Amino acid sequence: MTASDQDTPRANLSVLDGVAMMVGIIVGIGIFKTPALVAANVASEGAALGLWLLGGAVTLVGALVYAELGAAYPSTGGEYHYLARGLDRSVAILFAWARMTVIQTGAIAAVAFVFGDYASQLLSLGAYSQAIYAALSIAAFTLISLAGASPSKNAQLAFTGATILTIGLLVLISFMAGGAAQGSPAASSSESGGGGWGLAMIFILLTYGGWNEAAYISAELQDVRRNMVRVLVLSVAAVVVIYLLVNLAFLHVIGLEGLRASNAIATDLMRRTTGEAGAALLSVVVCCAALSTLNGTIFTGARVYHAVGRDVAAVRALGIWDPDGQKPTNALLLQGAIATALVAFGAVTRDGFQAIVEYTAPVFWLFLFLVGVSFFRLRGREPDRERPFRVPLYPLTPALFCLTCAYLFYSSVAYTGFGALLGLLVLAAGLPLLMLARRDALQPEQSREGA
Numbered sequence: 001m002t003a004s005d006q007d008t009p010r011a012n013l014s015v016l017d018g019v020a021m022m023v024g025i026i027v028g029i030g031i032f033k034t035p036a037l038v039a040a041n042v043a044s045e046g047a048a049l050g051l052w053l054l055g056g057a058v059t060l061v062g063a064l065v066y067a068e069l070g071a072a073y074p075s076t077g078g079e080y081h082y083l084a085r086g087l088d089r090s091v092a093i094l095f096a097w098a099r100m101t102v103i104q105t106g107a108i109a110a111v112a113f114v115f116g117d118y119a120s121q122l123l124s125l126g127a128y129s130q131a132i133y134a135a136l137s138i139a140a141f142t143l144i145s146l147a148g149a150s151p152s153k154n155a156q157l158a159f160t161g162a163t164i165l166t167i168g169l170l171v172l173i174s175f176m177a178g179g180a181a182q183g184s185p186a187a188s189s190s191e192s193g194g195g196g197w198g199l200a201m202i203f204i205l206l207t208y209g210g211w212n213e214a215a216y217i218s219a220e221l222q223d224v225r226r227n228m229v230r231v232l233v234l235s236v237a238a239v240v241v242i243y244l245l246v247n248l249a250f251l252h253v254i255g256l257e258g259l260r261a262s263n264a265i266a267t268d269l270m271r272r273t274t275g276e277a278g279a280a281l282l283s284v285v286v287c288c289a290a291l292s293t294l295n296g297t298i299f300t301g302a303r304v305y306h307a308v309g310r311d312v313a314a315v316r317a318l319g320i321w322d323p324d325g326q327k328p329t330n331a332l333l334l335q336g337a338i339a340t341a342l343v344a345f346g347a348v349t350r351d352g353f354q355a356i357v358e359y360t361a362p363v364f365w366l367f368l369f370l371v372g373v374s375f376f377r378l379r380g381r382e383p384d385r386e387r388p389f390r391v392p393l394y395p396l397t398p399a400l401f402c403l404t405c406a407y408l409f410y411s412s413v414a415y416t417g418f419g420a421l422l423g424l425l426v427l428a429a430g431l432p433l434l435m436l437a438r439r440d441a442l443q444p445e446q447s448r449e450g451a
Contacts, residue, residue: 013220015227015234021296022235027163027242028293029114029286030207032266035250039259041200044424051197052247055204056240058404062230063211063232064391065401066374070228072387073378074221077440079212079371086235086374086381086392090434095306095370097430098363102423104301105335106360108294112137116282131347135340137291141298142336146329163288166413167242170266170285174249177273202411205404207243210293211236212368229389298335306332358419363427369405372398
């Protein structure tokens with residue numbers, strides 16, 4: 001085996017591994033929070049379910065765009081690779097900085113906080129119990145990823161299976177129980193027009209978030225040119241079915257008005273169906289979902305640091321790949337350290353989870369929009385590139401993807417306040433990294449001139 005072969009990830013993930021990874025990342029704690037927010041912005045149960053279906057369709061549009069990119073340009077760098085190739089290397093490096101300091105590490109910290117919230121209901125560790133649990137979970141799953149790709153993907157299969165099984169049990173219990181109480185108040189007037197539906201879609205697409213992580217397993221997926229689209233379509237379809245079943249369960253037991261009035265919808269559901277013991281079961285459900293998401297997000301997250309480490313001399317240590325364990329060791333350690341620092345930041349705020357979500361959202365949707373722009377640029381620049389999968393209805397499909405991302409970027413800035421501005425400031429703080437990258441690019445040219 002050559003040195004270059006040792007430095008390159010091996011394709012050892014099957015379609016089942018990829019689907020389990022994606023379903024585990026997408027099906028997280030959002031489904032236990034957002035249905036109530038969606039219900040508050042629609043006029044009927046049918047409208048609520050229709051918007052969840054629409055959210056799945058929009059998610060599938062994004063997944064199709066990524067399927068073409070992932071099959072045509074397989075790389076551990078994922079979006080970093082697409083941005084560098086389609087727009088400019090400096091945009092890609094700024095994205096790597098954003099993912100390292102805002103997007104991925106923020107997502108890891110947010111999920112870890114939710115795990116901490118529910119784990120603390122089972123066993124409190126004191127005043128900072130949530131933050132302690134969050135930090136410990138990040139450390140534990142970073143160590144799992146450091147143990148290599150096989151332990152990480154096996155853990156993902158176990159946690160995803162446990163999560164889906166528990167959600168299935170929750171749905172089964174709900175439909176075996178009686179329906180929502182008769183005589184509930186009639187649907188009150190709610191924001192059911194464009195503004196209300198638009199706000200509801202923000203919550204729904206947040207809950208569907210995570211499908212783009214498939215970009216980071218493309219180089220490790222077996223027969224990527226055929227299997228990338230299978231992984232994405234199967235994952236999105238599975239998540240749509242799961243989310244519809246969960247929403248039907250909530251509506252069956254609690255009803256639309258009950259959803260609007262509830263601050264803890266899953267707790268209320270379990271309390272009505274199984275009594276107070278259901279609260280403990282709920283904690284287990286959310287912990288499983290959070291751990292599943294956390295494991296998958298940590299596994300895929302560090303791959304982009306590996307890619308930028310190979311491109312920028314100043315951070316070359318991040319590009320080191322362990323050929324035995326099939327992992328970017330230094331990148332995983334740095335990712336864990338930054339995510340833990342964000343947990344410390346969240347611990348001193350009024351609501352750690354909310355603070356982290358506000359911090360990450362605008363930067364995430366900004367770069368997703370730029371990936372859509374890169375898609376168009378790559379189609380124009382490289383028309384002869386082999387594309388085993390092509391997005392249907394081009395250019396309408398990727399144009400819809402870009403418009404959705406632009407709208408969500410605007411909404412994230414408009415509705416989240418200081419946290420969003422802080423995330424954008426941290427993004428701007430990465431500009432010096434671009435100067436280092438340009439210096440590295442100029443040095444070979446100067447060397448050639450001197451020769």
